[in-house]
Amino acid sequence: MYYGVAYYPEQKNPQDLERDIELLIASGINTVRMGEFAWCRFEPQEGEFHFEWLDPVVERLGKAGIQTMMCTPTACPPAWMCEKYPEILYVDNRGVRRGFGGRRHYCYTNETYRKFSRRIAEKIGEHYGSNPYVMGFQIDNEPAQEATGRCQCADCQAAFRRWVEKRYHTVEEWNRRTGGISWSQELTSFSQIYTPVTAIEPHGISAVPVHFENPSIRLEFERFASAQQIEYQEIQNQALKKYTDKPITVNGTGLATNSINYYESFKSLDRYAFDYYPPMRHTKIGTFAYGFARGVKPGTPFWIPEFMSGGGHGLRGHGRAQTPPGSLKQAVVHAMAHGAQMLLHFQFRTFPYGAEQLNYAIVDIDGVPRRRYYEMQETASLLKRLAPLENAALTTEAAIVVDYDALWALAIKPVNESFQYLSFCRMISDTLNRQGHVSDVVSLDADWSGYKLLVLPALFVLRREYREKIKEYVRGGGTLLATFLTSVKDEYNTGWIESLPAGLTDLFGVTVQEVEPADERTSSILKMELPGGTVYTKDRHWSELLAGEAEIVGRYTEDYKAGQGVIARNPYGKGTAWYMGTMPEEDAFAKLLSHICEEAGLTKPEITVPAQYCEAVCREYEGGKLYYLFNFDKEPHQVDWKGTLVDYLTGEKHQDGALIPTDGFLILLKEAGRNEQG
Ligand code: GAL
Numbered sequence: 116m117y118y119g120v121a122y123y124p125e126q127k128n129p130q131d132l133e134r135d136i137e138l139l140i141a142s143g144i145n146t147v148r149m150g151e152f153a154w155c156r157f158e159p160q161e162g163e164f165h166f167e168w169l170d171p172v173v174e175r176l177g178k179a180g181i182q183t184m185m186c187t188p189t190a191c192p193p194a195w196m197c198e199k200y201p202e203i204l205y206v207d208n209r210g211v212r213r214g215f216g217g218r219r220h221y222c223y224t225n226e227t228y229r230k231f232s233r234r235i236a237e238k239i240g241e242h243y244g245s246n247p248y249v250m251g252f253q254i255d256n257e258p259a260q261e262a263t264g265r266c267q268c269a270d271c272q273a274a275f276r277r278w279v280e281k282r283y284h285t286v287e288e289w290n291r292r293t294g295g296i297s298w299s300q301e302l303t304s305f306s307q308i309y310t311p312v313t314a315i316e317p318h319g320i321s322a323v324p325v326h327f328e329n330p331s332i333r334l335e336f337e338r339f340a341s342a343q344q345i346e347y348q349e350i351q352n353q354a355l356k357k358y359t360d361k362p363i364t365v366n367g368t369g370l371a372t373n374s375i376n377y378y379e380s381f382k383s384l385d386r387y388a389f390d391y392y393p394p395m396r397h398t399k400i401g402t403f404a405y406g407f408a409r410g411v412k413p414g415t416p417f418w419i420p421e422f423m424s425g426g427g428h429g430l431r432g433h434g435r436a437q438t439p440p441g442s443l444k445q446a447v448v449h450a451m452a453h454g455a456q457m458l459l460h461f462q463f464r465t466f467p468y469g470a471e472q473l474n475y476a477i478v479d480i481d482g483v484p485r486r487r488y489y490e491m492q493e494t495a496s497l498l499k500r501l502a503p504l505e506n507a508a509l510t511t512e513a514a515i516v517v518d519y520d521a522l523w524a525l526a527i528k529p530v531n532e533s534f535q536y537l538s539f540c541r542m543i544s545d546t547l548n549r550q551g552h553v554s555d556v557v558s559l560d561a562d563w564s565g566y567k568l569l570v571l572p573a574l575f576v577l578r579r580e581y582r583e584k585i586k587e588y589v590r591g592g593g594t595l596l597a598t599f600l601t602s603v604k605d606e607y608n609t610g611w612i613e614s615l616p617a618g619l620t621d622l623f624g625v626t627v628q629e630v631e632p633a634d635e636r637t638s639s640i641l642k643m644e645l646p647g648g649t650v651y652t653k654d655r656h657w658s659e660l661l662a663g664e665a666e667i668v669g670r671y672t673e674d675y676k677a678g679q680g681v682i683a684r685n686p687y688g689k690g691t692a693w694y695m696g697t698m699p700e701e702d703a704f705a706k707l708l709s710h711i712c713e714e715a716g717l718t719k720p721e722i723t724v725p726a727q728y729c730e731a732v733c734r735e736y737e738g739g740k741l742y743y744l745f746n747f748d749k750e751p752h753q754v755d756w757k758g759t760l761v762d763y764l765t766g767e768k769h770q771d772g773a774l775i776p777t778d779g780f781l782i783l784l785k786e787a788g789r790n791e792q793g
């Protein structure tokens with residue numbers, strides 16, 4: 116596993132640099148990430164390239180066993196470039212050009228910027244491509260972060276027109292597909308295509324108050340801007356590839372920024388990589404992001420080029436809670452248990468300067484190593500002992516489909532303030548996690564055949580061609596759980612002119628009769644008949660009344676809805692399709708899901724953990740089982756099983772259970788066939 120930190124030698128005076136290098140070497144880490152914000156050092160003047168400031172650091176660290184992940188610095192176009200070529204600057208949806216002085220102030224479409232980016236990537240590739248101390252490359256830094264994913268400059272506008280023309284060929288087709296006749300929006304020429312200005316990206320602001328821009332053009336613009344950024348990144352990828360065969364990636368933001376379709380973005384990159392800053396103060400680390408990390412490039416281990424290093428001051432003004440002793444080490448092992456092949460803390464030592472001044476780091480501003488440094492040191496040595504476990508297989512039996520069209524369409528035209536697509540998907544993943552099931556997050560295009568349970572949460576937009584794929588999955592024996600808001604719209608973000616769920620009513624055996632948001636005006640009680648007994652609950656987010664041949668498992672019990680179906684189960688081919696017309700309350704949903712998992716034949720967890728605080732991850736190891744047990748709480752917790760498990764690190768035998776320490780973990784082995792004898 117690549118373990119280490121982000122490091123910024125360009126910010127150091129010689130004494131500090133010396134001190135840091137000594138500390139880095141003494142820490143036992145094996146990787147540093149460097150260069151991503153240092154364009155003004157790499158190219159202090161147009162066409163003049165310098166590496167002599169970085170080479171000795173790469174070499175000294177390398178000789179001491181610390182490899183470098185080298186980054187291209189394109190997140191920070193330097194002052195000379197912004198001054199001489201102001202057309203490279205980002206234009207937001209108010210038409211305001213973002214000035215020099217922050218970061219990410221560039222347009223990913225602008226040809227001049229693309230030319231400079233290609234050149235610096237080539238220079239870095241040429242210089243470091245075969246350097247034995249460089250283990251791989253990162254392009255840019257968190258593309259689209261800080262609301263820079265929807266540029267509106269003249270170049271982007273022109274490119275959007277070309278994009279639309281290329282996809283729709285004629286204005287008549289565009290008008291027909293996007294319902295131009297509505298509100299007199301029929302165009303007579305592609306020159307009339309405009310870029311919508313209503314923002315949905317995180318931290319984006321809409322300058323124009325809501326004026327209900329056409330949802331079809333808005334979704335097309337989301338796809339376009341995502342594709343432009345992928346095209347931009349690909350320029351750098353190709354430039355680097357000319358000079359290196361080491362892995363190249365970009366550090367995405369996981370499921371945080373969502374302005375780039377990562378299934379597309381990582382296709383031509385060698386690793387899925389994402390930065391992760393989960394809350395860690397006695398809080399379970401969210402595993403939804405890890406499920407997605409496994410699902411973006413199935414079969415390839417993922418990287419985390421930035422991860423928490425501690426707490427203190429923060430970039431956005433609210434600071435970050437300190438990580439309690441043991442929790443960094445625990446988090447690293449946890450990421451590894453979920454399939455990470457790299458984890459680099461952001462960052463090594465607190466900066467005195469710039470926007471990141473005073474922010475959290477492994478080592479404080481004074482360069483004195485304290486507990487987080489020693490914890491990193493212990494973690495580095497622990498990882499060496501855990502190296503043999505890295506290839507243990509992780510078998511996942513459930514997957515959740517997350518789709519960018521659905522995400523964007525539900526943000527463009529939300530259904531209820533309480534309902535957020537990704538939080539909803541995350542909640543399902545967390546519920547599975549609490550029941551002891553590790554789930555993946557996958558795309559509509561993924562191979563689902565290995566999963567026993569597939570969840571389709573609110574698949575609002577569904578192209579016709581996926582209908583058959585979904586049915587085929589169930590026909591072949593899969594268990595499918597879909598929810599309200601499934602297959603409501605086509606790929607043009609216009610409503611399917613069909614009964615809902617469009618094209619899938621035979622699969623689910625129901626047709627949606629009536630819909631409304633579930634909120635304080637409308638919320639109603641429903642009851643579910645489950646094998647464990649009748650469960651009463653309230654609806655949440657959205658409510659759909661269902662009727663049809665399917666078995667009705669959940670019915671409303673009050674108001675005019677009394678007796679009407681809301682949750683249905685339908686055997687189909689060799690499998691079963693469930694349709695949940697609303698979201699039951701947390702406990703009731705957990706009961707329903709647990710029943711569905713059982714019916715789907717998911718392996719029952721052999722370890723019982725207090726799921727609010729703890730997690731067990733099971734992997735296959737040398738014909739036996741390997742259990743990672745984590746306790747994220749501020750108290751120790753008891754975890755139970757039947758038989759004997761052996762502590763991988765100490766050799767100690769645990770019979771029928773063990774206590775997991777505060778913010779700690781256990782790594783236990785069950786040898787094949789050895790359980791009964793102990
Ligand atoms: C990340 C970014 C880092 C750093 C960090 C916050 O999003 O990639 O460069 O700014 O946030 O400290």
Ligand code: ZN
Binds near residue numbers: 206225266268270272
């Ligand atoms: Zn632009």
